[in-house]
Amino acid sequence: MFDNLTERLSTSLRNVTGKARLTEDNIKETLREVRMALLEADVALPVVKDFIDKVKERAVGQEVMKSLSPGQVFIKIVNQELVHMMGDANDALKLNVQPPAVVLMAGLQGAGKTTTVGKLAKYLKEREKKKVLVTSADIYRPAAIKQLETLAGDVGALFVSSSTEENPVDIANRAIAEARKLHADVVIIDTAGRLAIDEEMMNEIKALHAAIKPVETLFVVDAMTGQDAANTAKAFNDALPLTGVVLTKADGDARGGAALSVRHITGKPIKFIGMGEKTDALEPFYPDRIASRILGMGDVLSLVEEAERKLDKDKADKLAKKLKKGKGFDLEDLLEQFQQMKKLGGMAGMLDKLPGMGGMAQMAQQGGVADKELTKMEAIIYSMTAHERRFPDVINGSRKKRIAAGSGTQIPDINRVLKQHKQMQKMMKKLSGKGGMKNMMRGMKGMMGGGGFPGGGMPPFKM
CATH class of the missing domain: 3.40.50.300 (P-loop containing nucleotide triphosphate hydrolases)
Structure with missing residues (x-):
């Protein structure tokens, strides 16, 4: 949802972020772009007119003139007015009456x-x-x-x-x-x-x-x-x-x-x-x-709430204990990570809620590449024996041929899964050691640039 609008607004708002001071002249073009973006999103004309008038009125006022970073304040104003346009806060059901x-x-x-x-x-x-x-x-x-x-x-x-x-x-x-x-x-x-x-x-x-x-x-x-x-x-x-x-x-x-x-x-x-x-x-x-999602700033709160509801805490605790005892992260554990990610709406559903990842979410959704890769990787792990999942190092050339035939994939696909597992294993080792979270984030950054996860995106993670 809002994919087209997010893309248009991100581009137009980028034009004002470097301004030293916001004036009616230098926000005129951006406001025109914002207006067009809203109309293209099929927002009703009176709503668009009212929104643009309010943003303009606040943006060229004292509120911005005093700011050290006018571009950021302009985006803040757009964000606040979007919130106001949709109703300021969540309006819960009024059920506190005599039942039913x-x-x-x-x-x-x-x-x-x-x-x-x-x-x-x-x-x-x-x-x-x-x-x-x-x-x-x-x-x-x-x-x-x-x-x-x-x-x-x-x-x-x-x-x-x-x-x-x-x-x-x-x-x-x-x-x-x-x-x-x-x-x-x-x-x-x-x-x-x-x-x-x-x-x-x-x-x-x-x-x-x-x-x-x-x-x-x-x-x-x-x-x-x-x-x-x-x-x-x-x-x-x-x-x-x-x-x-x-x-x-x-x-x-x-x-x-x-x-x-x-x-x-x-x-x-x-x-x-x-x-x-x-x-x-x-x-x-x-x-x-x-x-926040419309402006490409993500929705981490919703992601955390969804994770708390949908992810299996017992399984996460079990994995944490296993890692603390020094037992390795095997392919059974990797499979579990894939399944947890699916519960959060797959790669696109997760990326959409992470700040600055909206564009990647859109790419993942359009081609469905990341989620197709997840399904393929699951099929590969399911085609392995229990012994192979626990001890991936035993997987030699003939075993790879058998796994590829069983999962309807190619040997390079098997190699990719094994490489992905090795990277995740290293990251989990860092997580269970001293300075865990800092090391893990460094590992994730490395994987982002190293073609670790399907589509070049983020690896699965444990919440």
């Missing part, structure tokens, strides 16, 4: 509403430790009811069935009553979507809203529809008192216009962002982290 807290989901057909109900249920259950019940008030699509039942089973949420013969208000009231009986903390109600906004649809959801009085009414919208997403959200907000927006399919949107327009046009916060099809691919929306 009712969450109503609205949106057009095809926006990913039913899938988002499942993702939100999983998020609330795992990260907020809530007991969640879901139901579908979509009486027009039996498949949607069945889909939600399957999703509820997958994510461990309670499910109240419904049928196309029932009234949406009756379904919702029955689900809320069941939630009280089962002591559920949250009830999420899926509603019918249409291909376009129509009066009948709005009247139905208005009646449902009035009957159940939800604490949260979330509008689910497809990020790939760009500024249309913001306009559709506004139309819904005019008819329904929305409390927030969920942007879906953001991983498929290279422009990011919806994320930058929704708050300004609707006045409602983006509460969550969907970054993939899996049930755990829903994240709270943090404007400051998103702005």
